[in-house]
Amino acid sequence: MSDSFLPDASTLKPLIAYRRFLVTGATSGIGFAVTKALVERGASVVAVGRRLELLAELEASHRGRLELLRACLTDAGDVRFIVPRALEHGPLDGFVSAAGIAHHEPLGAISERTFREQFEVNTFAPMHLGADLVAKLEPRGAMVFIASTLAHRPTATSYVYSASKAALLSAVKSLAIAGAPRGIRVNALSPGVVDTPMTRSARLGEATERDVDERLKQLESLHPLGRLGTAHDVAEATMQLLVAPWTTGAELVIDGGLSLA
Template sequence: MSRVLEGKIAVITGASSGIGRAISERYLAAGARIVVFARDPEALESIRATAPEAVLVVAGDVTKTADLQRLVDDTALHYGNVDIVVPNAGMAKVVSFADSTEEAIHEQFSVNFVGAVQTARLFLTHINKGGSILFNTSFLTQVGFPGLAIYSASKAALKSVTQTLAAELAPQGIRVNAIAPGPIATPLWGKVGLQPDVLQSVAGQINARLMPGQFGKPEDIAEMAVFLASDAAHNIYGQEIVIDGGYTVG
C-alpha cells in the first residue's frame, strides 16, 4: 500500500476487532501513527505489537465520558494534535418494535450515536487544519430491515450529524464524512441477538441479494477509510459512502 497517510496521527475507537481493527492495520500500512481505543486491552496490545513505535493503546468505553476524556488527554500528551478521528465503536442488536423500550433505545444510541459524537467533539480542538473526521454509519440508513429500527435510527442520526458537521467545521479546515458498510463479516454479526440457525438463514437471504454473493470484508471498509482520510479526498465533504456489495441497488 502507498504510504498516503505518512506523518498523520489517527485515532480509532472500537479498534479491537472487525472494521476498527482493519482500519487500524491499514492506517499503519499507509504510514500513519495511531491511537487505538476499545474495551479489550489485550486485543489492542496485539495491534501495538506489530508496530510498537507507531501505536498508542488506550483502553476504555465510549459511553463513559471519563474514558473518552482520558483518551483525548493521553493522545495529546503522547502525540499533541491529531489529523484523523474515526469514531468507529458501535453495537447492533435485533429488537422488535414492540420491545423497543427506553432502555433498549438508550443502549444502542449511547454507543452508536452519543459515543461517536462525543468522541469527535472532545477531539475538536486537537484536530489539525486539514484534518478529517470519519464516522461509521450503515447501509441501513437507506433501507428497512425488520428488528433493526433502533440500530438503523442511531446510524441515520449519525449520517445527519456528518452532513451538518461538514458544513459547520469546513471553515476550520476539518472535513467530515462517513462510510456506510453493508453486510460485512465481522464479530458484530454474531452478537446481534439471533440464534445461530436464524443467523444462517438471514445470511443466506442477504447473500442472495449481494452482487458478489457473499458478505464483504472489513478490509473493504478500511481501504475507503484510508482514501477519505488522505489528501486525495481533499474536496469531499459531508458524504456517506455506501459499501454494500450492491444491496441497496435494487
C-alpha cells in the same frame, strides 16, 4: 476474481504515513481493519476500546505506533477523557469512529438498556468526540464516521440501531460545516452487510455457527456483487475518504450493490 483495480497499500502511503489518528472500535471487525491499514501505511494510531488485549499482536508487530486507550463509550466520563488523553502524546491528524453496537429486537421487546446503549455508542459518543476534535485536530485533518445502510433502509428489528445511525449522518454534516474553515473534512461511510463479529453475533441467538454460516450464504445472494463485505473492504474505502482532498459532508455507501437490489 483479481483485485487489480484496487489501490495497493503503497498508493496512499505518503498521505497517511507519519500522521497520527484516533480510532474507536479498534479492537474488532472494521475498526481493527482500519487500525491495521493505518499502521501498515506508517501512521500512528491511538486505539480506543475495552478489550485492548485483542490488539496485543498488532501492537507487537508495529512497536511504538499503536497507543492503547481503554474507554467505555457508554460512560460519559470516559468519553470526555478520550481526546485530552490522546493529545497528551502528540497532535492528531485524523479520527475514525468505528465503534458500534447493534441489537436487533422486535418492537415491544426493546429494553431501556439496549435502547440507551445503542444511542450512547453509535451516536452520543461519536458526536461528542467529533465536536471536540473539530477544534483540536490539526488543520486539514479528516474524520470518517462509520454509519450504516440501515440508516436509510431500516427493518422492524433495527428500530433503534437505524435511528442512531441516521442521527449520526446528520451530525456528520454539521461537523463538516464547522470543520471547513480549518480545512477539516468530515465524511460518513455506510457499509451494507459486512462479515464481522457484529454480523455473526446479531444472527447467533439460539443458532449454531453452522446455521449462521448458512444465513450469511443466503444474504450473499442478495448482493449484486455476489458476496458480503469484508472489514478489509471497508478499511480500504475509509483510507480513500481520509485522503480525499475535496470531499466533505459526504456519505460513501459501500454495500456490494445491496441498495440497488
